[in-house]
Amino acid sequence: MPFFIESNRTTYLPGDEHPNRTNLGVFDMLFVNEGTLHVAEENNRWTLTPGDVLILRPDSWHYSFKPCNEATVFDWVHFQAAGAWEETQGSQPGTLRGDYYTYAIRVPKRMKLSYPDEAKLIFSQLHEAAKSSSHGAFWDRQQRFLHLLQMMDEGWRSDAAKAAVSIAERAAAYLKLNYRSTISNTMLSEVLELHTNYITRCMTEVFGCTPQQYLLYYRLDQAKLLLIKTDWTIARIAEETGFRQTPHFSRLFAAHTGMPPLKFRKRFTT
Known part of the structure; x- marks a missing residue:
């Protein structure tokens, strides 16, 4: 803040x-x-x-x-x-x-x-x-x-902006609630009953990222918490946060944080 x-x-x-x-x-x-x-x-x-x-x-x-x-x-x-x-x-x-x-x-x-x-x-x-x-x-x-x-x-929000904010926040809430599952843009579109392009435009305007990017960032954050708060294996943390393959999770985590999962855990728990 x-x-x-x-x-x-x-x-x-x-x-x-x-x-x-x-x-x-x-x-x-x-x-x-x-x-x-x-x-x-x-x-x-x-x-x-x-x-x-x-x-x-x-x-x-x-x-x-x-x-x-x-x-x-x-x-x-x-x-x-x-x-x-x-x-x-x-x-x-x-x-x-x-x-x-x-x-x-x-x-x-x-x-x-x-x-x-x-x-x-x-x-x-x-x-x-x-x-x-x-x-x-x-x-x-x-x-x-x-x-x-x-x-x-x-x-700052005009009436038009409020609509975009509302849609972006609805999409974000759904992604956070279901981040452990596979969520496609088509699925999100069906849930919100809105066109994929419109949802993407709203999320980009409000959060600065697409729905899939938002989902990735949220999953990685949940992984950070699990690395610090549990002694679970990297494979289990990857599974719990919606990643299908452990190596893929480790690569994305390292690209996002600048360090692999195990190094992250050691840095913040020792």
């Missing part, structure tokens, strides 16, 4: 501008309360007005392309993602994801929040928690930060 680092609320007076910096090392989320903020990242420029949220990359050049022409109040949050992340081009939101079989957090680069007053309150509470050094405050600010991400994750 992405994790919170620091946050605050800042006021710029007319003539002030956003700092010029490169490779900050953390994601920078900006939310405008009042006024107008002119921010650029590399060759992209945005003029942010009240209710706008923008997320800047940790590995790029950020700067102001124009000073503020009025008093501007905005919240900023620095956060980081321990797992892999990617920024997609065009209208699709970027993705903060762990392994492929898990839920992918999809947040837009820029969006207008539907509930700006609620967001202002969450940001205020987040800043207050960030000032405290108590143990409870640590969990408080992490939870409030994740609430923000949840708002953005749910807010």
Whole structure:
């Protein structure tokens, strides 16, 4: 999961501008309360007005392309993602994801929040928690930060996108429930009563992989758990996770994790 680092609320007076910096090392989320903020990242420029949220990359050049022409109040949050992340081009939101079989957090680069007053309150509470050094405050600010991400994750979806998400999640649920069995695209199509190409397009849009790739990644993850939690043979683990042949399982596992199953088990159990 992405994790919170620091946050605050800042006021710029007319003539002030956003700092010029490169490779900050953390994601920078900006939310405008009042006024107008002119921010650029590399060759992209945005003029942010009240209710706008923008997320800047940790590995790029950020700067102001124009000073503020009025008093501007905005919240900023620095956060980081321990797992892999990617920024997609065009209208699709970027993705903060762990392994492929898990839920992918999809947040837009820029969006207008539907509930700006609620967001202002969450940001205020987040800043207050960030000032405290108590143990409870640590969990408080992490939870409030994740609430923000949840708002953005749910807010980007148009009615058309919701249909794709629903279908992708239905397909994923079926694959997870039946991963020990052989599941073809035709079988999945019959179960969901939808065309194979449409299911594939929905899963690719939501999870970044096809149904068969999703099934493979999920099976491999279950194999990881069994390698760590049991003393079963590699052959039994392969069978329990839906692989018909042990050598085939071992090759796929090594390609996915960078090490064969036995080495994986020794690494995480000794």
